[in-house]
Amino acid sequence: MSSSCIIRHFEHYAELDQRDRELLDSLEKSPREFTRGTVIWQQGTESEHFYTVSSGWACSFRTMEDGSRQVLDLYVPGDIVGLREFAFRRRVSNLLTATNATLCPFPKHRLTDVFATSRLLCNLFFLIAARDQAILVERLINLGRRSAREKVAHFLLEMAHRLDKACVDVDDCNHLPLTQVVLADALGLSTVHVNRTLNELKQEGLTTLGPDGITLLDRNGLQDVAGFDPEYLEEDVTSLLKNIGARPPA
Amino acid sequence: MSSSCIIRHFEHYAELDQRDRELLDSLEKSPREFTRGTVIWQQGTESEHFYTVSSGWACSFRTMEDGSRQVLDLYVPGDIVGLREFAFRRRVSNLLTATNATLCPFPKHRLTDVFATSRLLCNLFFLIAARDQAILVERLINLGRRSAREKVAHFLLEMAHRLDKACVDVDDCNHLPLTQVVLADALGLSTVHVNRTLNELKQEGLTTLGPDGITLLDRNGLQDVAGFDPEYLEEDVTSLLKNIGARPPA
DNA sequence: CGATGGATTGACAATATTCAAAGACAGTGG
DNA sequence: CCACTGTCTTTGAATATTGTCAATCCATCG
Structure with a gap:
């Protein structure tokens, strides 16, 4: 019995009971594969x-009237x-695969069914939404109050940290399959x-540029450049679980 | 029987039953008044x-190491x-009153209790969280891909539109009690x-500057300047209510 | 009436953009 | 196997936008 994507996802946060698993499983259609550059919506x-x-990897963005793009996440x-x-009937952004992806x-x-049926899942969804906001906030700060150097370093570090956590099936968390165009539109x-x-960062030995993306060579060095603090990526699941009487993952 | 802030807030979206009202009411401590410039957290x-x-009005922001600020919302x-x-144990931003406020x-x-007890409220909280994200996204786009002129016009329009909806007790939705410092830190x-x-905008007859803030004189004109589309502020509550079998406000 | 916080102005500097052109590379089809 | 294509990257020069610094103004408030 192989567990679905979404079950794997939530098991990262907490121990799910049988009902939770069935609930999630019932909602998930089979995985779909997309080649790089496919517009999902x-x-x-x-x-x-x-x-x-x-x-x-996937990439959400908005296109402006003049044709320029802003990558959102x-x-x-x-x-x-x-x-x-x-909250919306119509999509507020585009979604595109940045690499081949499933x-x-x-x-x-049906999210409302989940909320109604499982207290744990309901709370976890809310936690995830709050984390998403924290990421947006940090990107906001990046755009508003940092220099190009800091922006780039900060963004690269964020993605590397997020990869660290995803870790499943990711071989090298220091390698980011990003084009410079995507980076520019994000920043x-x-x-x-x-x-x-x-x-410039490459000259200083902090990163490497390959044809297949960017590799971080010296995270500490980049951290100094960016003033990066990963706290905003570290949700406090423990308190939440305690509060609702659920158990942490095995 | 005067209804509390939060009840008024949710009644804007849907008709609440007695239990919902009691639930919300039980959680809300009495309103507190703050003078302008008070740090709330x-x-x-x-x-x-x-x-x-x-x-x-209130204002959330983050302070950087070099002393500069980024206003988040x-x-x-x-x-x-x-x-x-x-999602976090510790606050990720500061909160300050931008005017006298209660x-x-x-x-x-106790949000978890709300989720567990009321299906309607649970969904509405989620809707609000999603709307908050939409606002952040739009601010992101503002920072990333618009000129100073567009940024200012867009931000002013957003706040005016949000005031329109708040409308309760707000006399003039075209008047925004903002200092230029706040505006700068937001943009x-x-x-x-x-x-x-x-x-510049004033020269063109689009706004007025007073000692007590900024007044919008020509929203259409500003809309042209900013390329503003208010869609991201218009949540689709109707579908949600239908989906969970709740009723729209009277 | 002086103190304070915001608004305003000018001169100058830094940062980032635009435009244009060329190089590198992988994939495609003949 | 090679030329061709498209996408991404790199570089230089000129330009535009926005920031910094410093001084002044202005209104309000105690």
């Missing part, structure tokens, strides 16, 4: 499902994509400037 | 309560502040540049 279309990322294995759309669709409107910079900044 | 401290804004009457902190504290850990600009931009 587009802004303005009906928002029916969200997805869990089983492998690969990147998603790594284990992430849930699209909870944001819960995702599992999950019908949005509100031009590609050209990202390139120069990245080469 | 600080980043790093234990996060015990969130607040509903009954009157006045502003809150107007009817808003809930601090849901973001649900807020109602609400113990964070990732320098005060000087905000000032110049604001005066």
Whole structure:
């Protein structure tokens, strides 16, 4: 009996009982594979499902009238994509695979069933939504109050940390399969400037640039550059579980 | 029988039954008044309560090592502040009153009781969290991909629209009690540049600057400047209510 | 009436963008 | 196997946008 993406995801936070597992399992359609660069959904279309990322990377973004893009977030294995759309009928952003990836669709409107049936899952979903907000907040700060150098270093570190946690099936958490275009659109910079900044960091021995993405060589060095503090990625699941009388994962 | 802040807030979305009202009422301590510039909480401290804004404005922000600030969001009457902190033991941002204001504290850990007891409230909280995310996303886009002119116009319009909805007890939704410093820290600009931009908009007859804040004179004009689309502020409560069998407000 | 916090102004500097062109690389199809 | 294509990266030069610094103004408040 192989467990579905979403079950694996939640077991990372807490021990699930049989009912929780069945509930989650009943909602998840079979995983779907996508090649790099596939548009999963587009802004303005009906928002029916969200997805869990089983492998690969995805990227949510918004396109502006003048054709420029703002990348809102990147998603790594284990992430849930699209909870944001819960409050809206139509999608507020686009979703694209940034590498080959396999995702599992999950019908949005049935989230209410989950809330009604499992206290634990309900709380965990809320926790995840709050964590998503914390990530957005940090990205906001990145865009608003940091230099290009800091932006790049900070963003790279965030993604590496998130990979650390995802760890399942990820071989090298220091390797990020990102193009400079994506990076630029995430950080509100031009590609050209990202390139120069990245080469600067490379000169200093902090990163490496390969054809298949960026590799972090010296996290401590980058941390100094960025003023990075991973606290915003460390949810306090323990208190929550204690509060609702649930048990931590085995 | 006067209803509490939070009850008023939720009645805006749906018709509450007696139990929902009692539940909410039991959790809300009496409203507290604060003068402008009062620090309600600080980043790093234990996060015990969130607040509903009954009157006045509040402002959440993060301070950087070099002393600069990034304003994350502003809150107007009817808003809930601090849901973001649900996933964390310690606060990830500061909260400050931007005008004289009265807020109602609400113990964070009892949110789980609400989830367990009322299906309707549980879903509405989730809806609000998703809306908060949509606002952050839009601010992200503002910071990343718009010029100073667009940033200012867009932000002003957002706040005005949010006031429109809050409407209760707000006399003039075109008047925003904001200093240029706050605006600058929200938009990732320098005060000087905000000032110049604001005066530019004033020259064009779009806004007015008073000692007590900024007034919007021509929303359509500003909308053109900003490329503003209010869709991200319009949650789809109807589908949600239908889905869980609840009734819209009277 | 002086003190304080915000608003305003000008001159200058830094940071990042734009434009344009070329290089590197992988995948495709002949 | 090679030329061709498209995507991503790299580089330089010119330009634009926004920031910094420093001084002044202005209103309010005790």
